[in-house]
Amino acid sequence: xxxxxxxxxxxxxxxxxxxxxxxxxxxxxxxxxxxxxxxxxxxxxxxxxxxxxxxxxxxxxxxxxxxxxxxxxxxxxxxxxxxxxxxxxxxxxxxxxxxxxxxxxxxxxxxxxxxxxxxxxxxxxxxxxxxxxxxxxxxxxxxxxxxxxxxxxxxxxxxxxxxxxxxxxxxxxxxxxxxxxxxxxxxxxxxxxxxxxxxxxxxxxxxxxxxxxxxxxxxxx
Amino acid sequence: xxxxxxxxxxxxxxxxxxxxxxxxxxxxxxxxxxxxxxxxxxxxxxxxxxxxxxxxxxxxxxxxxxxxxxxxxxxxxxxxxxxxxxxxxxxxxxxxxxxxxxxxxxxxxxxxxxxxxxxxxxxxxxxxxxxxxxxxxxxxxxxxxxxxxxxxxxxxxxxxxxxxxxxxxxxxxxxxxxxxxxxxxxxxxxxxxxxxxxxxxxxxxxxxxxxxxxxxxxxxxxxxxxx
Numbered sequence: 408x409x410x411x412x413x414x415x416x417x418x419x420x421x422x423x424x425x426x427x428x429x430x431x432x433x434x435x436x437x438x439x440x441x442x443x444x445x446x447x448x449x450x451x452x453x454x455x456x457x458x459x460x461x462x463x464x465x466x467x468x469x470x471x472x473x474x475x476x477x478x479x480x481x482x483x484x485x486x487x488x489x490x491x492x493x494x495x496x497x498x499x500x501x502x503x504x505x506x507x508x509x510x511x512x513x514x515x516x517x518x519x520x521x522x523x524x525x526x527x528x529x530x531x532x533x534x535x536x537x538x539x540x541x542x543x544x545x546x547x548x549x550x551x552x553x554x555x556x557x558x559x560x561x562x563x564x565x566x567x568x569x570x571x572x573x574x575x576x577x578x579x580x581x582x583x584x585x586x587x588x589x590x591x592x593x594x595x596x597x598x599x600x601x602x603x604x605x606x607x608x609x610x611x612x613x614x615x616x617x618x619x620x621x622x623x624x625x626x627x628x
Numbered sequence: 629x630x631x632x633x634x635x636x637x638x639x640x641x642x643x644x645x646x647x648x649x650x651x652x653x654x655x656x657x658x659x660x661x662x663x664x665x666x667x668x669x670x671x672x673x674x675x676x677x678x679x680x681x682x683x684x685x686x687x688x689x690x691x692x693x694x695x696x697x698x699x700x701x702x703x704x705x706x707x708x709x710x711x712x713x714x715x716x717x718x719x720x721x722x723x724x725x726x727x728x729x730x731x732x733x734x735x736x737x738x739x740x741x742x743x744x745x746x747x748x749x750x751x752x753x754x755x756x757x758x759x760x761x762x763x764x765x766x767x768x769x770x771x772x773x774x775x776x777x778x779x780x781x782x783x784x785x786x787x788x789x790x791x792x793x794x795x796x797x798x799x800x801x802x803x804x805x806x807x808x809x810x811x812x813x814x815x816x817x818x819x820x821x822x823x824x825x826x827x828x829x830x831x832x833x834x835x836x837x838x839x840x841x842x843x844x845x846x847x848x849x850x851x852x853x854x855x
Contacts, residue, residue: 474848474851474852475851526801526804527801529800529801530801530802533794533797533798533801533802536794536797537788537794537797537798540789540790540793540794541785541788541789541790541794542787542788542789542790544787544788545788547784547851547852548784548785548788548852550852551780551781551784551848551852552781552798552802554844554848555777555802555844555848556801556802558840558844559802559805562805562837562840563804563805565805566804566805566808566809566833566837567804567808569808569833570808570812
């Protein structure tokens with residue numbers, strides 16, 4: 408835990424430098440012929456979406472470890488990952504409609520990917536709600552939600568995909584040429600560095616909160 | 629294995645006996661489902677006839693809403709009479725407690741559906757007898773999947789604060805696969821041009837989801853219910 412905390416400042420510096428450079432890197436990519444400028448939101452939207460999924464996975468694995476081993480560090484990581492899933496999910500759900508309004512002409516479409524993203528976002532929001540309002544012992548309960556959320560996510564995606572593909576419609580999925588792939592990977596790396604830094608920072612906060620609560624309890628005793 | 633099932637059946641019998649004496653859950657759940665159906669009638673009936681695909685949706689939303697109510701109350705009873713600890717102290721596997729509660733909830737929901745389905749059929753002209761076995765299979769497998777996750781989370785939340793609100797908040801996103809499966813399968817049977825192959829496909833997927841949900845719930849029940 409202490410080693411991870413020490414990593415936070417350098418990681419944040421790296422992320423800040425990368426985000427400062429990101430507009431210039433994105434500028435090297437060619438304009439997409441039909442969508443033009445609006446397509447560039449993808450360089451943030453897609454990496455954030457990937458980080459959200461990774462974060463969900465981290466939360467699920469950490470929840471499972473906490474549930475079966477009762478290791479406090481796993482719990483701190485799980486709550487940090489759940490919170491970051493919700494934050495990154497909000498960014499995905501905000502940048503998506505901005506693009507969709509321009510490309511599809513609507514803010515929202517009950518497309519398979521959109522629907523499963525919103526369902527998974529709700530699972531992690533439920534995790535946080537349960538933790539916040541569940542009262543004592545809620546970390547075990549929310550760990551079960553985290554574990555279920557991770558295991559069920561393929562089924563959610565699968566069933567939603569199946570539900571939508573029964574009513575086929577054209578989807579806009581550009582195949583990525585290499586001048587666009589470079590900036591995309593750069594942004595993915597930047598968001599990932601930021602994610603790891605925030606994850607460690609939030610886990611440290613959770614650990615400090617737990618230590619404080621423990622101190623209060625021992626004073627009362 | 630045999631012992632676990634026997635203990636589970638004893639717990640289910642206990643719950644059903646308590647319910648048979650008070651009939652609190654069955655009456656309130658059925659009337660709640662009816663109230664849902666009534667509200668849907670105002671939303672989804674145009675010129676005296678339900679709009680297309682509405683009956684399947686009305687049926688499943690009523691099942692899910694009333695199922696949530698029944699799940700929450702099934703464990704509330706243990707809390708009120710402070711018998712949850714006694715139940716957990718019973719000299720059998722934790723899995724037996726989960727399975728017993730699940731059996732009892734399923735039997736209760738089956739009784740509710742036995743009334744609710746004909747009522748929706750009558751009020752919204754849903755062709756219930758077009759493929760009765762397929763419909764029964766979809767209802768059974770959908771309810772099992774929903775109740776499998778629901779029983780686990782209702783049991784967990786018994787000791788949590790604001791459990792009444794938290795149960796649906798947690799339950800609905802997690803049970804999306806079974807809700808989609810049941811709804812779509814039923815909609816294919818009720819459609820003006822029914823597609824039984826698709827309904828059968830959803831039924832097989834629901835059976836698969838049930839296996840995953842029950843396994844996962846059995847696996848997590850013991851570590852979650854330790855004090």
